[in-house]
Amino acid sequence: MNIRTLCLGILFFEEATGYEINKLASEGRFSHFIEASYGSIYPALTKLMDDGYVTVREERQVGKPARKVYAITEKGRKALLDGLYDEPGADIFKSEFLFVCLYSEFLEPNYLSEMLDRRVEVLEEKFQMLHELSERCDHPASQFAIGYGKALNRAAIEFIKENREKLEARHERKTVQAAH
Amino acid sequence: MNIRTLCLGILFFEEATGYEINKLASEGRFSHFIEASYGSIYPALTKLMDDGYVTVREERQVGKPARKVYAITEKGRKALLDGLYDEPGADIFKSEFLFVCLYSEFLEPNYLSEMLDRRVEVLEEKFQMLHELSERCDHPASQFAIGYGKALNRAAIEFIKENREKLEARHERKTVQAAH
């Protein structure tokens, strides 16, 4: 899914500026299943304007630059809803963490343990974040999406806690070692 | 993590051709947390050669094109292991499925139910695939990675089964509808 569709999807629920869309996509209630950055959001918004899917309203502010508040149009609403009927692609999961884990037996034991500690910590923070989001949300579909994120997060935390010793035990010591 | 590192990581465990690396990354025991395609693998292998991280051996075959079997060098081994000490970036999860779910109340009820059915099916197939992989694997670290994938998969399946009715019930019927 491209950033244009993402912007349209967010604007479907509420008016927003590019800055706010970035926040929603990187910290807010879309953040656990979507990626976006300024460099892609602003051009996407411009394109959406050109195509008549959104409108802008400029709000002057004292001291700060004017904010450009985008709102979806009927045409944009219809385009989004129509697009929903294309079978969604498979979820994408990429994990450098798991990649590193593959070579755990070659890592310094302390480093491995610290990495696992940090990972659990980060996942717990994320879980907490999602939990707070879900408490401040009364839209059932959004709750579902947040709940899904929480479920995966919890599963990851529990899995690491229950299985980390299998990595830390390092059953057979390998001879190949990196010099450090 | 780029494709070069991925190729190096696979070659760390075993010699392989570009074709085989593609299989491992798209169906094999790396497939649930890594993405790669021919268009990126072959050039990555060439680059790895240029940098002295791998060597090639050409195996002529009757009827089929010669296969180029790549093998990691000491330099490559060291480079991979050294790279492991860079803190792994956060896991990336992208889901068009969850995005579509956000607008479930605007979808035709039948379509929504079918989409959820299909999604559970796909996830169950994936789980089965991972399960079979883990049975044919005796490397503890790989087992950990596969187990992690299975845990997340199971969590997703259970969450959908337990919560789909909340989407399908459509608490408040919205008036905005796409024409179909």
Place this chain on the structure above:
DNA sequence: GTTCACATGTAACAGGTTACATGATTGG
């Protein structure tokens, strides 16, 4: 006969990231 598995590779293109440029206000 047609599709699948094997096998390598390139080129055009899409898509997005990173860093940069700019600048005021608020809170610690």
Place this chain on the structure above:
DNA sequence: CCAATCATGTAACCTGTTACATGTGAAC
């Protein structure tokens, strides 16, 4: 005083995808 938040935008760059090009043998 410094960092963070608010706020917009561009340009160079990187990375990877898709589609194409080519060809055999086996299975169905």
